[in-house]
Amino acid sequence: MSDVVVGTLLMVGGVFSLTAGIGLLRFPDLLSRLHTGAKPQLIGLVATLVAIGVSTGAALDYGILALIAIFQIMTAPVAAHMVGRAAYRAGKVREDLLITDELSRDLAD
Amino acid sequence: MTVVVLIAGAMLGVAATLTLIRLIAGPSRLDRAVAFDVLIAITVVGIGMEAAYNRHTATLPILMVVSIIGFVGSVAVARFAARRNSE
Numbered sequence: 001m002s003d004v005v006v007g008t009l010l011m012v013g014g015v016f017s018l019t020a021g022i023g024l025l026r027f028p029d030l031l032s033r034l035h036t037g038a039k040p041q042l043i044g045l046v047a048t049l050v051a052i053g054v055s056t057g058a059a060l061d062y063g064i065l066a067l068i069a070i071f072q073i074m075t076a077p078v079a080a081h082m083v084g085r086a087a088y089r090a091g092k093v094r095e096d097l098l099i100t101d102e103l104s105r106d107l108a109d
Numbered sequence: 110m111t112v113v114v115l116i117a118g119a120m121l122g123v124a125a126t127l128t129l130i131r132l133i134a135g136p137s138r139l140d141r142a143v144a145f146d147v148l149i150a151i152t153v154v155g156i157g158m159e160a161a162y163n164r165h166t167a168t169l170p171i172l173m174v175v176s177i178i179g180f181v182g183s184v185a186v187a188r189f190a191a192r193r194n195s196e
Binding site: 003006007009010011013014015017018019020021022024025030033034037040041044045048049051052054055056058061064065067068071072075076078079082083085086087090092 | 110113114116117118119120121123124125126127128130131137139140142143144146147150151153154157158160161162164165166169170172173176177179180183184186187188190
């Protein structure tokens with residue numbers, strides 16, 4: 001039973017990593033690449049950490065597993081935000097692909 | 110179980126190769142920062158996959174440190190790229 005759960009979670013991690021790799025190569029723009037890059041960072045990592053917890057069953061290690069997950073959940077949006085802001089300031093955002101640009105509107109006010 | 114881990118590992122290998130192509134191709138420094146972040150995440154998933162398959166927790170500190178390095182690296186590159194506007 002636990003093998004099924006672990007296998008499923010590991011497949012989830014692999015599939016989301018593969019999605020990120022394909023998206024990173026195919027997407028045209030830095031912001032969309034940021035979007036696809038967050039998939040293995042959050043869903044893939046958390047699925048893998050849960051798989052480790054289920055497969056080992058060592059309750060003492062649940063703390064460090066939770067610590068890794070919480071740290072990654074806290075820092076991944078910060079890093080993505082900083083990269084996105086740097087891209088916007090450097091003019092690397094493709095305006096023709098944006099549906100709406102609230103930042104430029106707010107800065108113009 | 111072994112077959113599942115092999116398939117998932119092959120997916121990770123393909124994903125890392127595609128990410129490496131983006132890391133080399135660029136075109137800008139920030140694209141490379143994003144690709145590096147994803148490569149770090151794929152590495153962490155791979156190490157964790159091995160730990161889950163062999164049922165040990167010896168590599169958990171490595172996961173912690175590698176994810177911290179990924180965060181610090183991408184923030185540092187973003188700050189650096191914000192100051193210098195060129196490629």
